[in-house]
Amino acid sequence: MSEKMGNSSEIVSFVLSAYGNIGELKYLYFIIILVWYLSICVANTVLIVVIRVDRRLHEPMYILLSNLCVNEINASTSLYPLLLSQMFSDSHEVTVPWCFLQMCCLYTSAPAELCSLAAMAYDRYISICHPLRYNVIMKTERVFMMILLVWVYSFLSFIFSFSFIFSLKFCGNIIHSVYCDHQLIIRLSCPVSIQSFISDISFAILSVFIPFSLILVSYMKILGVCRKTSKENKQKAVTTCTPQIISVSNLFFGCICYFIDFRFVVSKLPDEVLNIILPMYMLICQPMLTPFMYGFNLPKIRQSCKRFLFKRK
Template identity: 35%
Template sequence: MENSSHPSYFNLTMFVNIGSYRYPAFVFCLLLFAMIVSANLVIILVISQQRTLHEPMYFFIVCLSINSLYGSAGFFPRFLMDLLSDAHLISRPACYTQIYVIYTYALYELTILSVMAYDRYIAVCHPLHYHSKMTSKTVFKLAAFAWICPSFLMTTIMYLSIRLPLCSNKIPKVFCANWSVVKLSCVSTVINNIVGLLVATTTVFLPLAYVLYTYLRILLVCRRCSAEFKAKVFQTCLPHTISFMIYSITGFCDIAISRYNLEDLNPFVVVILSLEFVVIPPVLNPFVYGLKLPEIRRHILKMLPWKTKSHLCF
């Protein structure tokens, strides 16, 4: 009974449907992982080395890049190994660890983006008080909130999931997901559902509502300002808006498919939709901020070897 209610391994069944595509998929995902690591490290190094970029907005961008590295490290190594393996078994501790890392990554992304929205709100709506409000102490508190709150909430969810007796060990996905494990339970999951709903409301809908509120206030302020001021606000707020929209869409896709019987859906559609929120934001965020924010873009261009050579020629 102990072995059946608490299996030592979980079987990720969706890999069977990838079949002969696994080798091209491995090469593509390996290159993608390398690009994520490289691009986010460049953003972190540029901001950390340039004293002119030691401001709250850029500090939160570093937090976003660190989170991208954290989430990618929790997903890609195991996923790449499974692509080349004939058996797709993952141990119980490894599965729950992967769930914790991927879901805290998801929650961190939302809280960091919310904190960045607050920073932009103060900068645009209260520019004269920006430096008095966004002090180093305040920035540290906001960053601590962005990291600690999701960790505490996810620990609670994990505790409720780990204690469930399970009637099966088959997870119809390419990575461990909390709801997929909960659905294997032999007993009622009402408490898990209630707590999950509360956590989703706290970490998804409240940040969404707050970001929409702050940008509504920013738009109202910009309506009364000059074209030059509007262009400057647009330049600094656009990357954050794009990042938030990308993450909201990809996160919604994962939540939506988790409520369906995945075995009845097209396996390739399931794999693509379930991978979006762990792949697309870490790939696009560094490019969005690196290309859209002129200060970061300028310092990145200085690092390019051909740019250096052109300076030497002149």
């Protein structure tokens, strides 16, 4: 199929051109991607199950962490099965409805990730800055309401930013990526409208700037309190907040990789890195970073994992 077509009604599928002709390497790539995807699912599922079965972990922070792990599985499932199915495809075609479905899942999981971290940062703020009121403020019912709000907000931010894409007429069908990237899909519309720029700005504000600002405010308040407290309380705050700070920093770097065109910054990297790895950085690293950072760095979860995996009482 050609990249531009005269009759937009002919567009029933998109072609993911970034796969190219990988020959016999497709078997190696398939195994690597499959192992990585299964590892993500297993690691996050173990953490969810451990939090669910251990009543000692039925606390707001761990309930919110469990929701974060659910989102990691959701984001990975939105991407990796398509990658695996395309490994052995000759045409690398994806129907328009499936492409839109993947886009919906991917761009809902992105704000859900940062909003979940914002909720966890708020939980740490209440725990450290208002410890005597913690049990009153962070009731279980309120925690589940926060989780519901995270998902509703994430879905609405996607609808507000990208709902116009569903009514676009397309004059081309070749997407220069390995997944359905909204920016590349919009470029195939005829004509390309200013809505493309507006959607990027609104998505960046709703999905990145607002949650990141809430996280930043929470940790600034925590830092202000820690400066005046004892060394023991400082150490406790560092232990519980470090995984979240690393997650947020990694996501911030991932957002930079996604929103900035590195062709204008780095000229010596191969096209595979620029077109595939950097835009997908968050979906490659973050889903595995979350369970390992929290599973091995938070003492209560580490102990519960050992009891769960090795049947220790």
